[in-house]
Amino acid sequence: GTGTGAFVPVEFQIDIETKVRRNPTYWREGLPLLDGMDQFIITDGTTRFTALLTGQIDYFGEGSASLLAGQVEQVQKSFSDTIHINPALHSWGKGIQVNQNRPPFDDVRVRKALHLAIDRDEWIDFTQAGTQVAAKRPTNWMPPGTIWALPDEELMALPGWRRGDGKAEDIVEANRLLDEALGKDVRFSIACMAQSSQIYIDGCLFFQDQMKKNVNVEVTSDFVESAVQGERGRAEQYDVHYGSKVTTNVGDPDDYYMLSAVPEFESWYYKNTGAFNSSNDLAVEIEAMVRAQSKELDVAKRRDMVWEIERKLATEAFFQIPYPWTFIFPAWSKQVRGWTLGPFPSQIKWAQFERTWLSR
CATH class of the missing domain: 3.10.105.10 (Dipeptide-binding Protein; Domain 3)
Known part of the structure; x- marks a missing residue:
């Protein structure tokens, strides 16, 4: 981006990973709350879902690669104490x-x-x-x-x-x-x-x-x-x-x-x-x-x-x-705080990143 956002990119590996870190010159004092985010490209849906359930990733499923019906049901039955699902009207x-x-x-x-x-x-x-x-x-x-x-x-x-x-x-x-x-x-x-x-x-x-x-x-x-x-x-x-x-x-x-x-x-x-x-x-x-x-x-x-x-x-x-x-079914660890999704979130969700934090 223009470099004025809450985070700035520090590493990009195509089809593998993007790393962003806290912008030290961000214009809002005290924000963002996170030091950074590592965003992984995992093309296989089952692998992504397993990574979420096992705590290897904190967030998964926003966009077209939403949790599938069977995955939603599995979270509701067996992982509702650790995983939060946020149904939202897709963009x-x-x-x-x-x-x-x-x-x-x-x-x-x-x-x-x-x-x-x-x-x-x-x-x-x-x-x-x-x-x-x-x-x-x-x-x-x-x-x-x-x-x-x-x-x-x-x-x-x-x-x-x-x-x-x-x-x-x-x-x-x-x-x-x-x-x-x-x-x-x-x-x-x-x-x-x-x-x-x-x-x-x-x-x-x-x-x-x-x-x-x-x-x-x-x-x-x-x-x-x-x-x-x-x-x-x-x-x-x-x-x-x-x-x-x-x-x-x-x-x-x-x-x-x-x-x-x-x-x-x-x-x-x-x-x-x-x-x-x-x-x-x-x-x-x-x-x-x-x-x-x-x-x-x-x-x-x-x-x-x-x-x-x-x-x-x-x-x-x-x-x-x-x-x-x-409707899409994004899901994230209950350790992720300060984050939610409303209707049609894909192009407007980014403003929340500055206020997101982890309870660990």
Whole structure:
């Protein structure tokens, strides 16, 4: 960084370790409380978890490499006296990115059918972590709990998010749309690309189950390493891609909308792939709406503009398919004090490091 933070780097070994030490010229007197931190790169999740349980590391699991469901359950059953788990809404939400440059995904009826065919309550059950719920329902694209997210009661009444009889009607409509788009009982297969890590593998496996069960669409798994994922993603060489398809830094709409809907800012990982080819008029309209809300300084007016974008994405575009927003399960030794995590912590947690200390 700029050298004005609580800690300064003293050693960096790529893919191994980073060491930071107390900044002697830090501008806040008496802080930071720690002398330093050693941050280890441990790519194997089981090894990381074992290191936490055995006291070799004090902190683990913030970010996409959160504790898995089975690990949460194990801590709750056997290590709750020494390990603290802090569920938090992640700075990323999961979803399915649809490549609209590939038929039949260029047909909005097909995309809508895939959206309707997902029972989001079953994803909540699928990801249950011990006694903890691992996803926030309902969610469209704006971070849940912020003023930008559609009211829960409105979203829960929309096709795709409904429960009970409403969900049954959604599945009937999904099959009708596929029959209309492809021919009576004609179906197709989908390759679901995802990074070869369990948290991403699970998303494709769930999608596979939902598509087969509800609309008789076959989904094959296409699990790849991160570098391959990036190469193929940028080249748009995939049918659908499961991953962290919505992001937020501070809960602001621009954090995601600019990356997904505005060409000069878009990222392959978040963009509405092929939208300007399959649904040009709608994509242009949504881009204009995104630019307009970004300039609006009146918060109430901007909120209403964002809600209109959310409604359009949820009922007309179906450029991507949102899953319920992800909870992560960071965990740390109970000897770590002065540290907690609130919603969407990844880009704002750093301010706490100056006040963190160890009770040993």
